[in-house]
Structures are given as C-alpha cells and as structure tokens.
Amino acid sequence: MMAGDPRLLLQSAPFLRRGITTPRLMTEVIIGMGPVILAAVYFFGISAIFVMLATTAGAAGAEWLLGPARPRGRTLKDGSAILTGIVLALCLPPGFPLWMAFLGGAAGICLGKLAFGGLGQNMFNPALVGRAFLQAAFPGAITTWSAQGDIGGFFTVRASNFAAPFMQATPDAVATATPLGLMKFEHQTTPLTDLLLGNTAGSLGETCAIVILLCGVVMAVRRAFDWRIPAAILLSVTVFSTVVWAFNTEKFPAPWAMLTSGGLLFGAVYMATDPVTSPVTPRGAWAFGAGIGVIVVLIRLWGGLPEGVMYAILLMNAATPLIERVTQPRPFGRGAIEHE
Amino acid sequence: MSSLPNRKSFRHGVHPLEHKEETEHLPLERMPFVGRYVLPLGQHIGAPCRAVVRAGEKVTRGQLIAEPGGFVSTSLHSPVTGRVVDVGPHRQGNGQLVPAIQIEADPYSSQQFRERDPVDPFAMGVDEFAASVQRAGLVGLGGAAFPSHVKYKLPEGKACERLVINGCECEPYLTCDHRVMVERPAEVVRGVSILAEKLGARGAWIGVEMNKPDGIDSLRAHLPAGSKITVAPLAVKYPQGAEKMLIKAVFNEEVPAGHLPLDIGVVVNNVATMACLTDWFDRGQPLIERALTVAGPGVDRPANLIVPIGTPIRDVLRHCGINRDTRQVVMGGPMMGMPLATLDAPVVKGTSGLLAFTDNMVNHPTEYACVRCGSCLEACGNFLNPSRLARLARAGRYEELEGAFVMDCMECGACTYTCPSSVPIVHLIRAAKLTIRQRKAKQG
Numbered sequence: 001m002m003a004g005d006p007r008l009l010l011q012s013a014p015f016l017r018r019g020i021t022t023p024r025l026m027t028e029v030i031i032g033m034g035p036v037i038l039a040a041v042y043f044f045g046i047s048a049i050f051v052m053l054a055t056t057a058g059a060a061g062a063e064w065l066l067g068p069a070r071p072r073g074r075t076l077k078d079g080s081a082i083l084t085g086i087v088l089a090l091c092l093p094p095g096f097p098l099w100m101a102f103l104g105g106a107a108g109i110c111l112g113k114l115a116f117g118g119l120g121q122n123m124f125n126p127a128l129v130g131r132a133f134l135q136a137a138f139p140g141a142i143t144t145w146s147a148q149g150d151i152g153g154f155f156t157v158r159a160s161n162f163a164a165p166f167m168q169a170t171p172d173a174v175a176t177a178t179p180l181g182l183m184k185f186e187h188q189t190t191p192l193t194d195l196l197l198g199n200t201a202g203s204l205g206e207t208c209a210i211v212i213l214l215c216g217v218v219m220a221v222r223r224a225f226d227w228r229i230p231a232a233i234l235l236s237v238t239v240f241s242t243v244v245w246a247f248n249t250e251k252f253p254a255p256w257a258m259l260t261s262g263g264l265l266f267g268a269v270y271m272a273t274d275p276v277t278s279p280v281t282p283r284g285a286w287a288f289g290a291g292i293g294v295i296v297v298l299i300r301l302w303g304g305l306p307e308g309v310m311y312a313i314l315l316m317n318a319a320t321p322l323i324e325r326v327t328q329p330r331p332f333g334r335g336a337i338e339h340e
Numbered sequence: 341m342s343s344l345p346n347r348k349s350f351r352h353g354v355h356p357l358e359h360k361e362e363t364e365h366l367p368l369e370r371m372p373f374v375g376r377y378v379l380p381l382g383q384h385i386g387a388p389c390r391a392v393v394r395a396g397e398k399v400t401r402g403q404l405i406a407e408p409g410g411f412v413s414t415s416l417h418s419p420v421t422g423r424v425v426d427v428g429p430h431r432q433g434n435g436q437l438v439p440a441i442q443i444e445a446d447p448y449s450s451q452q453f454r455e456r457d458p459v460d461p462f463a464m465g466v467d468e469f470a471a472s473v474q475r476a477g478l479v480g481l482g483g484a485a486f487p488s489h490v491k492y493k494l495p496e497g498k499a500c501e502r503l504v505i506n507g508c509e510c511e512p513y514l515t516c517d518h519r520v521m522v523e524r525p526a527e528v529v530r531g532v533s534i535l536a537e538k539l540g541a542r543g544a545w546i547g548v549e550m551n552k553p554d555g556i557d558s559l560r561a562h563l564p565a566g567s568k569i570t571v572a573p574l575a576v577k578y579p580q581g582a583e584k585m586l587i588k589a590v591f592n593e594e595v596p597a598g599h600l601p602l603d604i605g606v607v608v609n610n611v612a613t614m615a616c617l618t619d620w621f622d623r624g625q626p627l628i629e630r631a632l633t634v635a636g637p638g639v640d641r642p643a644n645l646i647v648p649i650g651t652p653i654r655d656v657l658r659h660c661g662i663n664r665d666t667r668q669v670v671m672g673g674p675m676m677g678m679p680l681a682t683l684d685a686p687v688v689k690g691t692s693g694l695l696a697f698t699d700n701m702v703n704h705p706t707e708y709a710c711v712r713c714g715s716c717l718e719a720c721g722n723f724l725n726p727s728r729l730a731r732l733a734r735a736g737r738y739e740e741l742e743g744a745f746v747m748d749c750m751e752c753g754a755c756t757y758t759c760p761s762s763v764p765i766v767h768l769i770r771a772a773k774l775t776i777r778q779r780k781a782k783q784g
Binding site: 013022275276334 | 356357599667669674675677678680681682683705709711717722723724727745754758760762767770
C-alpha cells in the first residue's frame, strides 16, 4: 500500500529525550563512590584493590554467564553488575580471602538479581544479598578485621587474601575489633575523631565517615539518588538513639558514635539508595529510611550482632512493595486516594 | 521558586531544551499561495462537517464550503479563490484516507480577502454570539482543535467566572503564539475583552511563560486602562500549556479529575484563537489561515508563517528549504506532536508547527530495564506513577490500570522524556487507554 513518503520515520511522541541514560546513572554512582574507594585503598593498601577486583569479577562473570543471552553479556552494559561488585567489596574486611569475595559477588548477582528476573525486578539489594551469603557461609572470615597499618606498607599483601579455597582461612595475626564490637562486647568507646577520619578497623569502605558524608552530599545535590532515603535513615537513627541514650548515658552509646561507626553511613548513602529496591514514591522513601534507622538501632543495642545495617536494609527491601502500596502519590485533582 | 513573586507554576513537570532561539525573533510572514488546497472535513474534534460545494463549483476566498455536522462541529471555508476539483478521500497526516474538499486556486485571482463591515459582538445575545463563532469555523488553535463555540455556550447552571488565555507555548521549537503576542497584541487583547464580556467573566488572565518577555510587554502595553485583563507571567516548564496545569499555575487551584475547567468556573482559550475572534468580528474573516512555526535542522530557512488552511505540507516545507537529511516530519510540537506518514497531507486548523528532524535526532537510545529511579513520578504533572502504569500496561492488566488512574493521564510525554531507561511509557499508556475505551464501548 502506498501509505506515503517511504523515507519518513514514524515514531510515537515525545520526540525529545533528556539524554540521561541508565548506564550513565550507574557510572555516576560509581564515580561518586570514587573518594570512598580511594580512602579504602589509602587505609588498607593494595589488599583493598584485590578484594574489589575479586567481587567485581564474580559479579560481572555471573551476569555474563547467567544473564540474558542474545547477545551474551548484553546486560553488562547497564553497569549495574559492576556497581554491585564494588559496593560488595566495600563492605568486606580487607584481609578477606579473594576466592570467597569472588563467590560473594557471583552469589549476589545470581541469588539477589538474576533469580528475580534481572535488573529492575530484584527485591533485595544484590550486594547485600552477596554479603548475607558470605556472612552465612564464612562467619569467621567476614568478622576477622585487621587494623589499618597492620602491615608493612602499601604493597604488602595480607596472607589471608590468598587463602586456598575450602581450606581453613588463617586469621590474621593481628585481628582487631571494630568500634561497634568494642562498644558492644567490651564497652569501650572509640574517639569521635578516629571515627570521622576512618582511623579504625572495619570494612573497606565504611571507616571514613567524613569522606562518605561529603560524597553523599555531592551525589544528593547531583540527584544521583533520592536524598530522602539517607536523610530519613540518619534522622531516625539520631532521634531513636538520642532517646535511648538519654535514659542511660552510661549503658548506651552516644548518638554521634552510633551515626559515625560501622556501616551506617556507607549503607545509608550507597546501599539503601539503590533505586530498584527502595520505594519510588517520595513519602515511601521517608518511611523506608525511617524503618531502616529503627531496625539498625534495635539490632545494635539489643540484638546478638554488633552491626545491623545489612539486615535492616534487607528487611526494609522486603517491605518496599508494601510501603509503595500505601504511599502512592495523590493524583492531581483527586482527594484522598482510594485504595482497592 | 514558587515563593518568588511572578514565578507561578504547577508542581512537577520537566524542562526540555527550548530550541526556540532559531525562530523566536522571526516575524510572521505570509506563505505564498500555491496551486492546490486540501481541506479535510474532520479537522476538528467532534463530528465532521458536511460539504456544501460540489466538484467544478467556483469558490471565493472565505466562502463557506462545508457546514457543521452537529453541535460539536464547526464550519469550513475556502482559503482561496478558485475552483473545487474534488470532494472525496484524501490521505491525511497519519496515513488514513479521509473525506476532503480539494480546491484549485485561480492563478489570475489577487486572492484578496473581501472584508465585510465590523459586527458588534457586544450587541449580540450569548447564543447568537456562539452561533456566530461557529459560523466562523473557529477552533482552539493550540493544537487540539476543539470547536470554540462549544466552550462559549455555557450549559444550564454553569457560569464562567474567570477566563484564562493560554499563551504558554510550552512545547519546544514552537514560537508562533509568541509572534502573535508580539505582533498582534491589539487583536489578542480585543478578542479577550469580547470573550470575557460575552461569557460574563469577572476577569481574564493571559498566562505567558517568562521566556517570552517581549510578548508579555507588548500585551501589557495594549491593555486599556482599568481593564479586567491581567497578564500573568509564569515560570518556564512543560506541560504548562495543558489547561489544568495552566489553571493550577495561574490560580493555584486543581480542577477535579474527570471534570472540565468550567466546573470550577474557568474557560481556557489559546491566544491565537483570540486574534482570530477579532478578525471574525471586525473584518468578517473566518478561520482560513493560521500562524505556525516551521523549524528543526531539516529545514534551511526556519520561519514563522501565516499559512492558508489546506496548504499541502510539502509546499510549506519546500518554501522553508527542506533538505535531504530530513528523516522525520512532526506536526505540532516535539513533545505531543504527530509524525507525518505523508507530506501530501495539508496544514489543518490544529497545525501549530511543522518540525523537520534529522537522523541524529530520531535515533533514541536503546531501552534498558526500568530501575525504578522515580524520575517519571517527579515529571508527572498529574501526580500519577508512570513507571507502574507502564508495567501494568505491558502486562495488559487493564482493571488495575484504571485503579491507578490511567485515564487521568494527559499524555504529555514528560515521563518518557525524562526516563533514563528509554521506556516508551506514554506510548504504552496511550495504547492501554485506547484498549480500555474500546472495551468500554463494546460492553456498553
């Protein structure tokens, strides 16, 4: 049928695009994480790089092998697997055996993302699924923290990094407790300046509070993520822990120590803000963040573990569909939204 | 932003690149007459009109050639002096065959419009006024082409307290309304005064975005002292020209969903329509020509043209130097316009622009998975959840779509514009709405 000029292309409006793509958003988050990565390398030496490479290789490998075929590796281009790998590495201890790290990255992508149907469909943050997997499989290795500067120099590699697969991972000679561990089991407090500057033991990316905070502010201004989520988390942790602390300043840690120690800041800025697993609705984002904050404080103060950010985020990830259901925006020109 | 004086707007929305700079300073010029004109009988919303001329008949410029086919329908006039050569099917922009009157221009005619004496609209009754507007063939010139007299004939029990004139022109590239405000402010203001008086409105507000300061100034300079017309400068944002968004911007009031602006006592009209209203009452010129913008990298000489209705689009584009790189021609704006399947289609009453796009502009990035980033929620002026609507539409879950208020969507395309994953959100919504309407029609 001669429907008209054959050269004319028919598409559906709108014909303009903002020009920002999903891979670019992912890249922006990775770049926004740059200073945290540099801080990790600065504090923990070349081991940090090894752990990051191992998790990223695991994550990207799993995505390539088990992700959508035709063409194989198509979904690697969206950058999300690489992001998962880096985030996972940043919440592991520096002396972590590399084979475990590789496995963690692969498990995060397989169980946390591909099992649900790939990017956008997953219920839980893949990096945290990877970490939960490692915590369950290797509880010893993942809680063996080495202090900064425990080794000779930048290029000295921790022996435990190269532990052979399925052999007993040899713990480091100098195992140190994290500030939260000290707080919980030995009732010692760590000076605030150490917490802020990162002069403590801990996972690769979580020690230096100042760097994470600054990166978070820059990324929030650049709208790389929904600023409401970290704001809600920090607010609720502050409020909740201040109330508890006011009851008994001897027994409970001060709110500023709660805010700056452990993985709270890193989790709030880089993990809870994963758009796929957090509510899209603005009011939902506030509820989501507040819930994480409350659970973190509950686990830290009364739970069996010293740290609870991972489980707090995973639990609220699971609650996201419910939160969204009750926080749908009020459509223009309609009264209170009618729920079915 | 909203706290600053004179920076009114609605909430949410997007800020596309304006691309107005290439035409906003180009004065309106007349498109030369061409050989043949095509006038589809259904170029407005509502029932198509009925031809009252036959092939072979001679017509003069401005002569009635088709009468309204119902109340929600309007008249059609010959844009040229010449001879009717055909009344029958002709291909329109979307590729469909529609009934149309074809007129061959008389090459020896001066094509001068013979003016009649001014008619005093103030002396008319309201019904007589609306009937007169219907005889003028006037429709909303913003793009929807809704017959104007329907809005002017207020139903029993409804009153128009406030008249809002839409001078937003929020679509990128388009500048014809802008030029009308700059070059024909007296006609616009007179049209607004006539209409405000006839509708019994207590005031009229002309909403103009701040990217047209000369338009605002020229309109203000022509407001008579003590006039009840206000020019309201608005912040630049898309889709401010959508009438409910415009009312929100001007009055900070929401028209209830599923209702018309008239239900809160507001009537909205386009600025260019006002100038045509003046032309009709003062000179007797019906809607036989309109201003439109021809722009985009596919034309060498972008322009703001006054084009006789019915001019084939191919002729208009040739006049503006269409080049070989053109890959897509869009009728209307780039956000809500319609891509043309054929350039033989004519300029109709609702044609606000012709945009010629080249290869690098028509290749949109590949679609990625929705990462639920929430950009579309922040773009949607109707406060819907477009990502959810798109997901439900893909799954064909029509009952849930209705529960998520898909029918409230005005299809402005802001969600698709902003989506980083290039999900064709508004396309999916449009298709779903069509299916829902068809299902309803089948049931009832």
